[in-house]
Amino acid sequence: MRPSTADPAAEAPARTRRRGEELKQAIFAAVMEELRTTGYANLTMESVAAAAGTGKSALYRRWPDKEAMLRDALRGTLPDPDEVPRTGDTRTDLVALLGFLQSVFNDTSGTLFQAVASEAGTDTGFMRTLVNDHVVAPCKVRIREVLSASPTQADTPAGDLDLLAEVGPAMLTHRCLTGEAAIPDAYVADVVDVVLTRLAGG
Known part of the structure; x- marks a missing residue:
């Protein structure tokens, strides 16, 4: 049997690495979307990270908890x-x-x-x-x-x-x-x- 020549990792679309202001705005947009779809009680750092297409560590480097993240998201979007x-x-x-x-x-x-x-x-x-x-x-x-x-x-x-x-x-x-x-x-x-x-x- 011939081994597959396809490399799944190579076929997967490359993930754009965002930093700084671009990543922060993506997180803020995700916060607002999560508020709209799930409400404050169900919003988590994990759900925001997933919606923003980033890892939880990127959020925790900036904010200790979701309340601090929400405060900054409102300041940044309103x-x-x-x-x-x-x-x-x-x-x-x-x-x-x-x-x-x-x-x-x-x-x-x-x-x-x-x-x-x-x-x-x-x-x-x-x-x-x-x-x-x-x-x-x-x-x-x-x-x-x-x-x-x-x-x-x-x-x-x-x-x-x-x-x-x-x-x-x-x-x-x-x-x-x-x-x-x-x-x-x-x-x-x-x-x-x-x-x-x-x-x-x-």
Whole structure:
């Protein structure tokens, strides 16, 4: 019998060795995909490594556990509300800031917020805290700054401004968590014009 001349190793496609920023971005993309498909509770370092096409050691060289990896993945993939341009016009700036949240919700197809919803009832609340710290809370701060700078709100008590700043993010978050389709621009405009403007007495 003639020995096979085929070399399985030679026939297998060569695996591209990625390093540095390229590998990190592949890992971050895998984190988001695993959140979408399996949820936070079932996400593991092993599943992310497999989805990214790399070994677990590549992850553990960078992060001690999945929580640290998730923090960096969010920092590396989510936009920064501080980068939203401010014009000084109250309506324009409110629409822009809620548009920031809209883009996060739409671009991740609700991944982050579905992960938060699936964590309801657990002891840690890690994802709820993470999403709030990196997305929702910074947006509320910027919205409050816009409202407090508005001439129509000069006499509004600080506590009332705090509550007003929560309304828009709460409405968009609720829409996302309840499984609605992508948030349209018209909905963002209505939240500002129909809800915030009337509540603020503008």
